[in-house]
Amino acid sequence: MDVGLIGIGIGLAAGLAAIGGGIGVALVIANTLQGVTRQPELRSSLQTIMFIGVPLVEALPIFAIVLSFLLLGQM
Amino acid sequence: MDVGLIGIGIGLAAGLAAIGGGIGVALVIANTLQGVTRQPELRSSLQTIMFIGVPLVEALPIFAIVLSFLLLGQM
Amino acid sequence: MDVGLIGIGIGLAAGLAAIGGGIGVALVIANTLQGVTRQPELRSSLQTIMFIGVPLVEALPIFAIVLSFLLLGQM
Amino acid sequence: MDVGLIGIGIGLAAGLAAIGGGIGVALVIANTLQGVTRQPELRSSLQTIMFIGVPLVEALPIFAIVLSFLLLGQM
Amino acid sequence: MDVGLIGIGIGLAAGLAAIGGGIGVALVIANTLQGVTRQPELRSSLQTIMFIGVPLVEALPIFAIVLSFLLLGQM
Numbered sequence: 370m371d372v373g374l375i376g377i378g379i380g381l382a383a384g385l386a387a388i389g390g391g392i393g394v395a396l397v398i399a400n401t402l403q404g405v406t407r408q409p410e411l412r413s414s415l416q417t418i419m420f421i422g423v424p425l426v427e428a429l430p431i432f433a434i435v436l437s438f439l440l441l442g443q444m
Numbered sequence: 445m446d447v448g449l450i451g452i453g454i455g456l457a458a459g460l461a462a463i464g465g466g467i468g469v470a471l472v473i474a475n476t477l478q479g480v481t482r483q484p485e486l487r488s489s490l491q492t493i494m495f496i497g498v499p500l501v502e503a504l505p506i507f508a509i510v511l512s513f514l515l516l517g518q519m
Numbered sequence: 520m521d522v523g524l525i526g527i528g529i530g531l532a533a534g535l536a537a538i539g540g541g542i543g544v545a546l547v548i549a550n551t552l553q554g555v556t557r558q559p560e561l562r563s564s565l566q567t568i569m570f571i572g573v574p575l576v577e578a579l580p581i582f583a584i585v586l587s588f589l590l591l592g593q594m
Numbered sequence: 595m596d597v598g599l600i601g602i603g604i605g606l607a608a609g610l611a612a613i614g615g616g617i618g619v620a621l622v623i624a625n626t627l628q629g630v631t632r633q634p635e636l637r638s639s640l641q642t643i644m645f646i647g648v649p650l651v652e653a654l655p656i657f658a659i660v661l662s663f664l665l666l667g668q669m
Numbered sequence: 670m671d672v673g674l675i676g677i678g679i680g681l682a683a684g685l686a687a688i689g690g691g692i693g694v695a696l697v698i699a700n701t702l703q704g705v706t707r708q709p710e711l712r713s714s715l716q717t718i719m720f721i722g723v724p725l726v727e728a729l730p731i732f733a734i735v736l737s738f739l740l741l742g743q744m
Contacts, residue, residue: 374449375452379451381456382456382459385456385458386463389465395470397474400478404481408484418477429469433459440455453529455530458534461533465537469541475553500573503544504540504541504577524601533609539609543617557632558634576620579616579655583659599674600672606677618691632706636709640705654689657737665679
């Protein structure tokens, strides 16, 4: 039974990480799109902040994905 | 059976931390993008607040990730 | 079996605290960024309120993290 | 088995209290920041309401934290 | 097994009450802050409504906290 319960843990870690990472990154891209729409001449500086922001957003979700793989190694 | 239940705990800690960290950091980046769009000349002060804010946001989610690894050590 | 169930409790306490702390602090930083964008000359007073606000927001999430570690000591 | 299940109860009480307290207090601080941005001369009265509001928000989450510690005493 | 399950019930009642009470009261305070910002001369009447509103918001969450303590007496 152990192995099956670890499977639930992997599902929670990877699934909830997908919510955090997916919606988080989407907020960053969405606001970049709004910014470029309003001020097209700022496109390059907004894209710079976007490319700084995406990895910052993904830092913690990626940890959760890593933990999922570590749990997979325990099965 | 213990080990499998700890796996669920790791999944909850890491996955929920990914939601808190991911969406939290995204809110900070998103508002920086909006600020730079409206007042491009404030870019550097807004980025300073962003770089102060991101670690403040991540403080508690990182504790949850640390607890995940401590739990992994208990398996 | 006890130990594994305590692991789920740790995951819930730490993970939910990460949502409360992460998104809560992010709301404070986000509104500071908006304020500085609209009135750059208020930057220092807004940052003062931000630095008063962040620990107030984190008070209860930190209690939950402390309880996680106390639970870890029970495993 | 009892002890482990109480651990889940502690995690739920403390973790959910952290969401209520963290996001609740953040809403109060966020609106203080918006108010000071729009009317900087009202800063002191807005901060007074903020300092009245924060403990009112935390009243119920603190009860949940107290219950967590009482549950911990039952383990 | 009974006693541990009661612990989960206490955690759910107190924790969810903390979300309802914390975020509910915060919305009341937040809108008082916005009202005072827009019409500072109305401060005293807005605060009166706030002090009527807070106990009304907390009525039901307080019932849940009372039930948690009654459950604790059953353990």
